[in-house]
Amino acid sequence: MRKQQGFSLIELLIVVSIILIISAMAIPNFLRSRLRANEASAVASLRMINTAAITYSITYPDMGFPAQLTTLGGANPCATATSAQACLIDDILAQGYKSGYSFAWTGDGAVPSFSFIVTGTPQVVGGSGERMFCTDQTGVIHYDPTGSGCTNASLALQ
Numbered sequence: 001m002r003k004q005q006g007f008s009l010i011e012l013l014i015v016v017s018i019i020l021i022i023s024a025m026a027i028p029n030f031l032r033s034r035l036r037a038n039e040a041s042a043v044a045s046l047r048m049i050n051t052a053a054i055t056y057s058i059t060y061p062d063m064g065f066p067a068q069l070t071t072l073g074g075a076n077p078c079a080t081a082t083s084a085q086a087c088l089i090d091d092i093l094a095q096g097y098k099s100g101y102s103f104a105w106t107g108d109g110a111v112p113s114f115s116f117i118v119t120g121t122p123q124v125v126g127g128s129g130e131r132m133f134c135t136d137q138t139g140v141i142h143y144d145p146t147g148s149g150c151t152n153a154s155l156a157l158q
Helices: 009-059
Strands: 101-107 116-122 132-136 141-144
Touching: 009 101, 009 116, 009 132, 009 141
Parallel strands: none
Antiparallel strands: 101 116, 116 132, 132 141
């Protein structure tokens, strides 16, 4: 009489098919939660940029708001803050990229500057985020559900 060791081929196929079914249910949920996390990070980044811009305008009243997003950042570690490198936000965010979103700063071109708009656009619409976000000197964050074309007339986050 021979003693059987290990699993039969049928048993292994059943286990693999169960794992595949569970994976098919879990992966879409994981991707959706990742999109939501990227969007939450983008909103938090816009709030941080807005706060840094207001701090910059108070610290350097002769400049008003900065002319570009990189002005709010600085080398790491930042030894001395200046009007050219204010060291108010992380330098990676100041370069315009974070968590699947691209951030763009548009100033009014005046010195001192009195207005700006910052947009956060998903790098891959539907892949890294679904909504585009924007804010200005008022601090209200707006969004566009299509992922492009956010303006101050877009829907406001509640």
